Amino acid sequence: MSEDVFAALEESQQQSPESVLERLIETLTAQKNYHRLFDALLMQQKHAMGLEVLQPTTFDNVPDERKKEFEEAYIEAARKVGNLFLDEKMYSDAWLYFQTIQEPERVSEALSKINPRTVPEDKVEGLIQVCAYEGANPEKGFEIMLQSNGICNTITVFDQMNAQLKPESRKKIAQLLVDQLYTDLVQSLQYHVQQKMPIAPPADNLRELIAGRDWMFEGGSYHIDVSHLNSVVRFARLLSEDDPHLAKVIELCEYGSRLDQQFQYPGESPFEDFYPAHLHFFKALVGEENDRNLAIGYFEKKLEMEPDEDDKQMIAYVLIDLLTRLKMNERAIELAETYLSQFEDPNTFSFTSLCRQTNHLDVLQKVARGKGDLVTFAGALLDAQNKPQPQES
Missing domain, CATH: 1.10.1040 (N-(1-d-carboxylethyl)-l-norvaline Dehydrogenase; domain 2)
Known part of the structure; x- marks a missing residue:
């Protein structure tokens, strides 16, 4: 870096501290040294607040009553620097700032405009990293992955993620x-x-x-x-x-x-007979009443004939999923109460969520009472009471 830059800052000091900071910000902007520009912007804010300016990004030396003021300046500086990085198509750097201030949409929107067919080879892995692995725009990340790395790699990564x-x-x-x-x-x-x-x-x-x-x-x-x-x-x-x-x-x-x-190749229960079983499942979703009845009968028979309790639960899960998609909630709740009432995993199946979504809090109360679960029982009791009642015509 040229010695002239340091000399210019020393010269600015003779005018005022504000002049030093303005010259610093101008210089870093011209150099496109945006990470250090972020520091300089917060240094400027701390100076305006009468605080020490070394370690400009820390909140440690900001009085409690002024933390809100500094937080607003922090967010504005991050937004400014993030946008500068986006202008340079430096998406990973931009994501660092927008993710920190919980404004991911700006980066996601910019990434959505990328044409996977025109991404330079040396940019592919970086874009996949920020889009897919860091979560800035997963769909675009997999689109780029599919175009550049092929379907085999894309399937493997999707299975993992x-x-x-x-x-x-x-x-x-x-x-x-x-x-x-x-x-x-x-x-x-x-x-x-x-x-x-x-x-x-x-x-x-x-x-x-x-x-x-x-x-x-x-x-x-x-x-x-x-x-x-x-x-x-x-x-x-x-x-x-x-x-x-x-x-x-x-x-x-x-x-x-x-x-x-x-x-x-056979799948997990109830998809051992892989393609015929999936045909039943998908045709039920898009077909006529006969297709729905055939599919429900197919999976109900699998459930009835299955001797293994763990596999019974897997079959019940698939059947409940199908029934709720078909808006056959009464039958879905009946099966869930029998086979899956103990499951509360937000990533797979939650009996509580199913009862809420299908307006069957009475069933949740009954199951909670049977388990001796006072907290869930009380919650279902209160939510049922607070649920808006339909207006009389």
Whole structure:
């Protein structure tokens, strides 16, 4: 750094302390030394408050009655520096400041505008780090990951991070993977058809491509990594019941159910018969009453026939999930009371939450009474009393 810069600060001191700080801020801004600019801005604030200015970011030397004033200046300085970093597309540095002041939306919005196809190779890992691993914009992070690292790596990371993500992020990433796998499989099938039947009319969906073409599956043939297919279908259970991607998921299941049995890897209970079981689940969400009845009957029979208590709970969990999506709350609560009333995990299943969401606090009171749980009983009693009553017409 030039000695002239230090000389300029000494010269400014002859005018006033304020001049020193103004010159310091101008210099650091011109140098784009934004981390130190943050320090300088808070140094300026502490000087204005009549406080010692060394260690400018600490609250330790700020009197209690003035902490609010300094906190406001701290937030404004962080916002200013964060925006300067965003202007330079230095997202990780910007995230440090906006996350600290609990304003993550600004960075998330900026990251959402990135086109994964145009990200320079040397920027990929940094963007994935701040987007996915640090949580600035998980969906964009996985989009970049999918474009740069491929679907195999993306599936692995999503499996590892699933529980850490918010439900809305999980859904969007599942949609991303469904779209990618569906597109890849369609292209692979189109190539197979073209090789076998050069004059066949083109088709751009799985159902048409495999209809009446058993020869495509002869000799254990497959057209996509079958472990990827298994994973993406499993992830698709994260999708909402009104998600248009479910149409693609059903076609993926139809394709999977025609694979040689050795490639239809079993899932956890009640999805041992992986693709047929998932077809029941997804068709119930988007189909007619007959599809719903068939699916409910399928999983109820699995529940009835299962001898293992732990597996019974897993089947009950899936069935309750399906029933609540179908707004069949009475049956869902009945099953939950029987099999899952002891579960209170916010990341998987909470009996209390289910009772609240379905307006069955009376059932929660009954279960709490049976357990001798006075606190939950009292809470359910009071919440039921305070629940707004419907207006009479």
